[in-house]
Amino acid sequence: MKRLIKGALLPVLAVLLSACQSMGAFPTTEAQVAASEPQAPALDIQSWQTAEGARVLFVASDALPMLDVRLVMAAGSSRDNGVAGLSSLTSALLGEGAAGLNVDDISRGFEDHGAQFDVGSYRDMGVVELRTLSDPEFRDPVLTLFNQVIATPSFPQDALDRIRTQMMQGLRMEQQVPGPQVKKAYMATVFAGHPYGEPSDGTLATLPAITREQLVEFYNTYYAAGNTVIAMVGDVSREQAEQIAGQISQSLPEGGAAPPQSRAQALTERKHEHINFPSAQTHILLGNQATWRGNPDHVALYVGNMVLGGGGFASILTDEVRQKRGYVYGIGSGFSAMASGGPFQVSFKTANENADDALSLTLKLIDDFVESGPTETQLEEARTSILGSFALGTADNSDIIGQLGAIGFYDLPLDYLQWFNQQVQNVTTNDIREAFQRHLVPANLAIISIGPQAPEVKAVGDDLQAGEQGGVVDGEK
């Protein structure tokens, strides 16, 4: 595993030289740090299949007397099948009742033992999580209860009505603020006609019509053992882990994996959507369908995006739009690869009077990047950054269970993280430029906004340095 990293040494030295040129002898420790090989410990992932067809991924860690279990199902809102909010409601009702147990029994049962039970619902995934102390005095009763909760969920009508009301109040509260509204409009526009375009948490129109029978059916179909990944990290042995996973798998409904869904199509022309809202800032989202899990260009897009807008203060967008001009507090870009699609997205918020300028500048920066790709120096800096940050991504049990869930759910090889690092080392500026050009047509990026008035795209000159000398920015006027 360490040998993977050695190849990175040469590029690191190149970065060091360029750094020295621009900043003199400071920092004095940079040479030492640049020369030291960042550790990238491999996760020792054990994996097997249960008799009922669940895939298990397990990492033993005895550093702390605790155990994390995460079930990941293909049970997200992309399976709502026209009933927006069905997956979210189903997930939210887990733990509200099971055979012979009401919600008070269940919540006391977990909390008396210091255990934390949680559920979540996303576009691809439904997630059920448990964190418990690993000492059998705690672990055993907690796991027994957990298995009851997933084996015999009762979906009580009274809980359905209560949680539905809570979700609807939540939707009304979202209308008070600009962010959630523009995000929903963005997904609806970019994924029009695809399940990803539907709101995961439903609407004020769809939620009232959802019935208990629909929840039961959704659960039996999509929370089936064969549609589930069981991820575990913590202080238990392989033998114990097998036993725990086996019991969980037997507790889940019988059934196989949900069929794959058709891949979302990219917009082939620019769409503008604007929501009028009396906010002090205009929120702007730019994007289009661009990638998916399994895209062979995944690493090239990831590394390139670090340079463009995914690398925080080291990225072009933050440098130009925040640092040099003070238009925004934050700006970022990203590709989020999901099972049957994944948008490229840029988002920022800016004072209304700066909205035209910030939008036009951002589009120009994206245009330039897609056309030219990163420079060799930019690529080397992104590479050093990604390889150097590897250890932070698997440092604690919370990180590790997240990695296991994703590796299992998206059917990635167990050495995926090492493979990814290797790819990061091999990727070239050409690969990145070509990948961006293959997957991203800047002229087709949708522009979705919310604010007192729709922002307009203006021509931006090639001299992007103008803002740097401009002194106090436009907001003062």
Added chain:
Amino acid sequence: MKKWIAGLCLALWAGVAGASAPTHSFTLDNGMKVIVREDHRAPVVTVMVWFKAGSIDEAPFETGLAHVLEHMMFKGTEHLGPGDFSRLVARYGGSDNAFTSYDYTAYYQQYEASRLPLALELEAERLGSLQIDDEEFHRELQVVLEERRMRTDDNPNALAWEKFQAIARPGTGYAHPVIGWRSLLAQLQPEQARSWYQRFYVPGNATLVIAGDVSREQVEPLVERFFSDLPAGETPPRPEQSVRPAAGERRLALTMPVKVPALYMLYNVPSLVTADNKQDFYALTMLAGVLDGGMSARIETDLVRGQKLVAGAGASYSGIQRGDGTFTLSAAPNPEVSLEEVEAALREQIVRLQTTLPDESEMARVRAGVLAGQVYEKDSVMGQAMELGTLSTLGLNLDLSETFADELARVTPEEVQRVAREWLVPERLAVAYVTPPAEQQQRSTLEATQ
């Protein structure tokens, strides 16, 4: 039946504490405190620098200054231009940021462990030689104004909360928002930032926390190398805090562009720092747990599920503060439930705490959550650094979390009742109703009845 849980947990927790890696602290000649927490689970390190300077140290005309200075710490120094700091951090795979609160300002960098020397050199650089350029200051002020628009101005609940704090903690440094009142924030000048930096950013006012895959032997020479030459300067005095007399019952009616009304209630209570009787801190912690320690606690059981009055509600005690603590209740009602009804139900919960002893099983559940939580917290190196930095900055014992469970176990039902009677009283209470404009209210009632 439930009692065994506490005993078991205690024994188990003792085992974990014994196995956990040590904490070292020492002080440099120039007065800077250094705390090292060894955690060798993964090859990572978190470096934090904490300053005893926050919003409560601001004069009324300079609200927001502590936070603006925090932003300027990422701009120029003797050797670094604007943005260079974070670019260097990112280049070596780290992440960095900072946060300003009422009681302190803190900076952090997280890395793979071999990056430690760089992290320390960068922190020493900005502690020793920050340079605040006029133009950069004004540009960054625009960024902070965007931050304020995003966090507060465009969120009616945040705006309501800010107005509520002004009456909830009157006459204290906690009555103004950390980000500053908009009109004053917009007028801040670079000279004020320079003077803030000179006054508070001296070694004797700072705590350096290093947590992760490090040893004291490895850390100490590095810390000496980068920090010991910084001149001691003068450590600014901060007034000692004690429990404030009751301010009287306060009520605020706010009409805001909300779709769902909101209720805020806040009692002024002692913190661990200001309490004359430190046991009050633990009893209030227990009380908050009984009320809102989870899905099985009283607010969820009675108000959310039982009476179905609220879509969401919460109670929390913030007792780790330099000044007095706060006991806060907040609620978003269900449709067609009035704020008056919700307030009455919450007050009934307070009366119940004052008149009926909490059940032993409820208290055992709170203790179980706290004990398990202490194990779970150790999962995060950053979390450990945060805890050490907070405690050091507030002058509290670094082993607070080790003794916390024992102290909590000593709290009796009678003590919970005593603190409810002593501190959760009307003359210590502020209440805010946040409601939509009248015309909008009608619309949402219609919608609710459809």
